[in-house]
Amino acid sequence: MKTIMAFGDSLTWGTNPVAGGRHLYEDRWPSVLGEGLGAGYRIIPEGLGGRTTAFDDLTSAFERNGARALPMLLATHSPLDLVIIMLGANDLKAQISPTAHGAIAGMTRLVEIIRTFPYSWGMAAPKVMLVSPPHFCNRANGEGPQSGRLVSESHKLAEGYQLLSQAQGCSFFDAATVASASDVDGVHLDPANTRAIGAALVAPVREALG
Template identity: 50%
Template sequence: MKTILAFGDSLTWGYNPETALRHEFFDRWPNVVGRALGHKVRVISEGLNGRTTAFDEDFVAADRNGARVLPTLLASHQPLDLVVIMLGTNDLKRSTGGGRVFESRQGLERLVEIVQCFPYQRGYEAPKLLLVAPPPFCETMEPDFALLFGHAVEESIHFRSAVTKVAEEYGCAMFDAGEVCETSPLDGVHLDAENTRRLGEALVGPVRELLDLGD
């Protein structure tokens, strides 16, 4: 059995823009992947609302800095065969990454370095990496989310190119979520149930290939 760590933010946690609660278990994309691949894999879902690549948000209870939390997760869940990282959305807040994809790219590079260079238990190798570019934002009339992310709708289009650049430089696989799903106009950044399922279904093929699982 192969072990996969799905490391992300609210898009991985399964935030429902209709209710502000959580999607049903099998609507969340990590569980869609796990269900499709069955006994061949174990998918560990590590999604947290508001998580950034490497930036602090000190006014919340949970530690949202992905770079600070990731080493503990790698140690806790090893041995790992694959780490899937989908982060960057929350870096575009002005209070974290300054609202630019450039800073998000730098944070993603740090996460990749952590995975590739972590001192795993003797006998365990570094896992493979799949970087998933978040889908671009869309316009929303929801006042709080418009204030948080409205300035970055155009900027979010650059997620694909930024993540592609990191993947090429560090020898990782890459997938663009924007090719298969769209954010909801209810808040401009999250996925409804259909779109998060669609993302999981689209990731089954790349994951199967990376882990050499066959058909």
């Protein structure tokens, strides 16, 4: 059995910008990935709305800093074979780190945490796959994406994450190649687009795990 943790934000949790609330379980990309992989694979979804890579958000009533949450989750779910990280969309909020440089630095820190964590009983560090989120878009009413995000900065994440993956020996996938944000808020995904990410990750995940 290969165990995979999907570590992300509201795009992983399943925020539905069209209908409101949360996508149905079967429409969330970790669920679709698990269905596509089939027997022999187990997906642990760890998505949280508002989660950043490594930045505090003091406007929130709960902890959103991914670098603080990740060690606890590694301890909780180990042994793991693969950790898929799709983060960065919240780093780009105007009040947090509005340029892609911050998200790339944060992702670097998350990879470091996974590689250096003191796993128990001789467990090996899991492999890592970085996923850049779909690009932001302007809203249908003509306004920019929610929370002051910049569309242009979202386009820079894929190149930065890919270079980081090459330098650190991680796998990489660009979710913008298969999914687009909804123009309701310019950030989140409708059911079809979140499903598309899960379906597209099946082959890369199989390859990453050999």
